Amino acid sequence: MTRPARRRLTATALTVVALTAGATACSSGDGTTTATAEDSGTYTVWDPYPQFAKDSDWAKLLDDCGGKAGVTIKRTAFDTSDLTNKALLAAQQDNSPDVLILDNPVVSTLAEAGVLTTTDENKVDTSKADPNLLAAGQADGRTYGTPIGANTLALYYNKDVLKAAGVDVASIKDWASLTAALEKVKKAGKKGITFSAIGTEEGSFQFLPWFWGSGAQLTDLDSAQGVSALSLWNDWLKKGYAPNSVINNTQTTSWQEFASGDYAFAENGTWQLANAEKAGFDYGVLPIPASDGGNAAAPTGGEFVTVPVQGDTGRYATTRKLVSCLTSTENLYATDTTLSYVAPTAEVQDKQVAENAGLKPWVEAVKAAKGRTSDDLGTTYPKISEQMWKAVQSALSGAESPEDALAKAQSAVK
Amino acid sequence: MSHTTQVPHRRPAPGPSGAVPAEPPRARRRRPTSQQLAAWAFLAPVALYLALFYAYPLYRNVDLSLRDYTVRSFVQGDAPFTGLENYRKVFDDPAFGPALTHTIVFTAVCLVFQYAIGLALAVFFNQHFRLSATLRALFLVPWLLPLIVSASTWSWMLNSDSGIVNALLGAVGIGPVNWLTSPDWSLTSVIIANIWIGVPFNLVLLYSGLQSIPASLYEASALDGAGPWRRFWSITFPLLRPVSAITLLLGLVYTLKVFDIIWIMTKGGPADSSTTFATWSYRLGFGNLLPAFGPGAAVGNLLVVAALVFGLVYLRVQRKQAPA
Numbered sequence: 001m002t003r004p005a006r007r008r009l010t011a012t013a014l015t016v017v018a019l020t021a022g023a024t025a026c027s028s029g030d031g032t033t034t035a036t037a038e039d040s041g042t043y044t045v046w047d048p049y050p051q052f053a054k055d056s057d058w059a060k061l062l063d064d065c066g067g068k069a070g071v072t073i074k075r076t077a078f079d080t081s082d083l084t085n086k087a088l089l090a091a092q093q094d095n096s097p098d099v100l101i102l103d104n105p106v107v108s109t110l111a112e113a114g115v116l117t118t119t120d121e122n123k124v125d126t127s128k129a130d131p132n133l134l135a136a137g138q139a140d141g142r143t144y145g146t147p148i149g150a151n152t153l154a155l156y157y158n159k160d161v162l163k164a165a166g167v168d169v170a171s172i173k174d175w176a177s178l179t180a181a182l183e184k185v186k187k188a189g190k191k192g193i194t195f196s197a198i199g200t201e202e203g204s205f206q207f208l209p210w211f212w213g214s215g216a217q218l219t220d221l222d223s224a225q226g227v228s229a230l231s232l233w234n235d236w237l238k239k240g241y242a243p244n245s246v247i248n249n250t251q252t253t254s255w256q257e258f259a260s261g262d263y264a265f266a267e268n269g270t271w272q273l274a275n276a277e278k279a280g281f282d283y284g285v286l287p288i289p290a291s292d293g294g295n296a297a298a299p300t301g302g303e304f305v306t307v308p309v310q311g312d313t314g315r316y317a318t319t320r321k322l323v324s325c326l327t328s329t330e331n332l333y334a335t336d337t338t339l340s341y342v343a344p345t346a347e348v349q350d351k352q353v354a355e356n357a358g359l360k361p362w363v364e365a366v367k368a369a370k371g372r373t374s375d376d377l378g379t380t381y382p383k384i385s386e387q388m389w390k391a392v393q394s395a396l397s398g399a400e401s402p403e404d405a406l407a408k409a410q411s412a413v414k
Numbered sequence: 415m416s417h418t419t420q421v422p423h424r425r426p427a428p429g430p431s432g433a434v435p436a437e438p439p440r441a442r443r444r445r446p447t448s449q450q451l452a453a454w455a456f457l458a459p460v461a462l463y464l465a466l467f468y469a470y471p472l473y474r475n476v477d478l479s480l481r482d483y484t485v486r487s488f489v490q491g492d493a494p495f496t497g498l499e500n501y502r503k504v505f506d507d508p509a510f511g512p513a514l515t516h517t518i519v520f521t522a523v524c525l526v527f528q529y530a531i532g533l534a535l536a537v538f539f540n541q542h543f544r545l546s547a548t549l550r551a552l553f554l555v556p557w558l559l560p561l562i563v564s565a566s567t568w569s570w571m572l573n574s575d576s577g578i579v580n581a582l583l584g585a586v587g588i589g590p591v592n593w594l595t596s597p598d599w600s601l602t603s604v605i606i607a608n609i610w611i612g613v614p615f616n617l618v619l620l621y622s623g624l625q626s627i628p629a630s631l632y633e634a635s636a637l638d639g640a641g642p643w644r645r646f647w648s649i650t651f652p653l654l655r656p657v658s659a660i661t662l663l664l665g666l667v668y669t670l671k672v673f674d675i676i677w678i679m680t681k682g683g684p685a686d687s688s689t690t691f692a693t694w695s696y697r698l699g700f701g702n703l704l705p706a707f708g709p710g711a712a713v714g715n716l717l718v719v720a721a722l723v724f725g726l727v728y729l730r731v732q733r734k735q736a737p738a
Contacts, residue, residue: 085700091489109704113485199683201703244574247595247684257576379485382704390685397684399597 042072043315043322044097046087048080048303049339057338065325069318084109087308091115096308098319099326101148104136104371105201105385107304108378111137111144115308119143122307122316124323128345136371137304139378145306146327149341151270152298152369153209154361159282161190161264169286174293175213175232178265182241185264192241193265194257196249197233197396203389205299205372206251206267207233209288211388212370213296218377218384221391221413222406228291230402234395247396269301270362271340285361287368300369302341342366380413387412472718478711488707500708504716507709509686509694516601517690520608521669527609528665529658532616537650539617540624550621557614565678568607569594572679597687600680604688608675612668616661623657624650656735663728667721691717 045062052058059075066073076097078086084106090096096115110116119126119142126134126146133147162169165188167181182192196206210233211218216226236242246254251268258266259279267288276283287295305326307319325331329348336343336352342362343349349363373381387409394405479500487493504510539550556564571578572593580590593603631649640648673692676682682689682697689697691713699710 081700084703085705088485088488088705092491105703109485113489115489199681200701244590244592244595245576248569248573248680379704382702386702390683393683394685397592397595397597397687399685399687 040312040315041070042074043069043099043318045073045075045099045101045322046083046097047075047077047101048083048103049101050077050079052077052338057334061326061331061335065322065331068325069321071318071322073322087115088113091308094311096310098307098310098315099322100306100308101303102145102306104133104147104300104302104304105373105381107137107144107306108139108373109382110306110308111139111142112379116144116306117309117316119146122323123320124305124307128347130344130346130367132367132370132374133300133302133344135374136300137306139373139376145304146323147344148303148305148327148332149336149339150300150302150344150366150369151341152300152362152365153206153267153269153288154298154365155193155286155288156258156266156268156272156276157284157286158258158261158264159284161185161188161262164188165190165264167264169284172286172289174289175291178289179232179236179241182236182264183239186239186241191243191257191263193236193267194243194249194254194263195233195246195267196251196254197246197389197392198248198250199389199393200250201385201389202251203392204385205301207388207392208372209267209296209298212298213288213290215291218375218381218388220410221384221388222403222410225291226406227402230392230395230406232291233392234402237396247393270342270366273340273358273362285358287361287365295365295368297368297370298365299372300366302344384413475711475714475718478707479709479715481708483707485704488705493708496708500712501716504709504712509689512686513689513691513694513713516688517670517692520601520605520672520690521666523605524608524612524669524672525662525665527605528612528616528669529662531609531613532661533620533654533658535613535617536620536624537646539621550617553617554614556611557618561611561674562678564611565607565675568603568610568675569679572603594680595684597685600684600688604676604679607679608669608672611675612665615668616665619657619661619664620654623654623661627653656732659728659731659735663724666724670717670721691720 043066047058049058062073062075080103083102087096087100087102087110091110091113100110100116102110107116124146126143129147130150133150134143137143137145137147157169162181162185165181165185167184172178172181185192197203207229210229211226214225214229214232216223216229220226233242237244237246243257245257249257254266255268255272255275257263258268259275261279261281288298290296305323307316307323310316310319326335329345332343332345332348333351335341336348342359343352349366352359353363372385373379377384390412391400391402391405391409394400394408395402399405400408480495480497481487481493482496482499483493535553539546572580574580574590574592574595577593579593584590591599593599627650631653632645635645635649671692672690673696676688676690676693677696680688681701682693695710695713695717697710698706698713
């Protein structure tokens with residue numbers, strides 16, 4: 001009598017377990033990575049540069065710096081989007097790496113979590129770094145790291161396409177003249193401009209130069225200026241100056257569109273310079289114009305070198321040596337050249353421009369750039385950014401008007 | 415795990431050995447027989463495995479959803495217990511309604527089409543014509559490809575400006591469709607891709623189910639004058655019911671939690687038009703620079719409960735079908 005019932009119970013329990021296991025697979029990402037080695041002579045470094053293999057210059061530089069400080073370096077590279085959660089988990093288990101190289105908008109989040117030491121504690125020298133770059137790593141008057149390199153956005157243009165369309169680059173000074181240029185390009189049978197408006201942080205990053213260029217503030221998304229920036233993009237899509245695919249474009253896919261040679265303009269970053277050389281056509285770089293002329297402030301990209309909190313505070317002394325080595329003038333130059341970044345200090349920037357004149361517009365753009373978490377936005381930036389990219393997507397896909405989309409975004413932030 | 419505690423209870427049942435039938439239970443508990451120890455030893459690995467890899471993560475996920483986690487309290491481990499606050503937050507979110515609708519539509523439409531196409535193909539391949547084995551193997555390809563490959567390929571094919579689908583539509587005079595970038599089409603696009611990926615799974619299970627239907631039944635019905643349509647509805651379909659039930663249940667669990675395809679193709683967008691619970695949960699927990707672990711876990715748990723409900727329905731139906 002009891003046996004079938006019991007078997008049923010067993011079957012129920014097993015099914016329950018199997019089903020829940022299936023369904024939780026996506027939500028329980030509890031991957032643990034041990035960072036701090038037991039050995040006090042081994043120092044761990046985490047970076048978001050998985051493209052650099054063991055025999056790369058970057059890895060060699062780390063080993064050299066370790067050698068000079070008398071320790072062995074254990075390096076682990078993560079995908080950028082993965083690194084924040086990995087660092088949070090490691091900190092939760094008191095397993096943080098000694099040196100953590102981190103995308104700049106994430107610094108304030110990890111600082112808020114209490115994962116990072118301030119420069120007061122770790123005594124890292126930040127005096128040489130440009131203040132506008134350093135600002136992304138500052139909150140409540142404290143500094144949580146030093147930039148290793150910076151990048152930003154500008155407009156790449158295809159000289160051949162512009163020539164065929166009869167557009168003079170020098171005439172592009174503001175939004176109106178840029179839109180006029182796009183119209184000419186379209187009439188000449190070519191494609192206008194490509195950018196990335198994807199529903200992630202990348203989309204917000206690309207929208208910001210236009211948003212800031214309109215005079216809008218991140219604390220007030222649905223201001224008339226903010227709406228004008230979104231309307232600019234929206235009109236480009238409607239008139240066919242920009243392809244509809246921008247809604248799903250990452251910065252990489254957007255670059256691939258530009259590299260096809262059909263597009264006149266592409267909004268993209270410093271890191272594409274090496275690819276631009278390979279594109280097979282003559283290109284130029286133009287700062288992103290503000291709505292009424294002048295250059296728009298673009299958001300700064302690039303990473304910070306940070307020192308996570310350790311249980312054993314005695315480790316900071318050696319860690320400081322490693323950080324100073326990595327951010328020394330000579331090494332910054334080498335690192336930023338391999339990364340295709342602009343250096344964070346004036347001294348190295350001058351050296352970069354002297355070596356490669358093509359970097360000049362980029363150095364200027366970086367100097368005018370602004371950190372996303374600057375202005376003491378800190379951890380409110382991620383919330384604003386998410387609503388902003390949603391609004392951009394809603395407007396460009398035609399789901400809502402720019403006004404409504406931004407009004408909704410602003411009320412969601414509050 | 416309730417089933418692990420059942421072994422000692424089962425002892426009084428007439429076992430094959432019958433060595434200690436009269437012993438009182440108290441004495442037995444004090445000195446377990448070697449057989450009992452062996453039973454526990456056999457049970458231990460799987461019990462440990464289940465506890466470590468299923469029960470604990472599940473417990474953690476429930477715990478995450480009941481606390482107010484900020485990045486700081488996540489690291490310090492001192493998140494205050496807030497009861498069902500995260501669930502309330504999720505239910506009140508304007509994204510909840512659309513996400514629920516999309517999850518239901520996505521799951522239902524995918525299941526119906528995957529099953530119908532899978533069954534049609536299974537019946538077709540059951541006829542053993544030349545090359546049927548080869549063709550059947552080819553149909554498995556979508557299943558064998560890594561999801562990132564198939565999803566990326568679909569998103570290239572469906573690209574508004576340079577996709578092959580729009581190029582083909584253009585060739586026959588139909589204007590371009592913004593498959594992935596229009597709120598009206600994005601859910602349809604991910605459903606199409608997911609059906610394509612899920613058909614082989616249904617095909618394989620249903621095909622093997624067809625093998626177990628005796629050919630004599632078809633012969634007998636053919637002699638009685640039943641046409642192919644009649645044979646399908648009166649023999650194939652009813653006899654395939656147990657296999658169909660498990661195929662649909664597994665399909666349901668897989669489809670409910672589909673994440674990769676949607677994330678790669680549309681990221682749940684544009685404007686949340688293809689957001690399901692799975693992508694929403696991920697977006698809350700990992701899709702932002704500032705993770706919201708609590709609400710993310712709450713959405714994940716809602717998915718778990720949904721899968722659980724259907725699992726129980728399945729068990730109930732199965733019990734009715736085969737009275738013990």
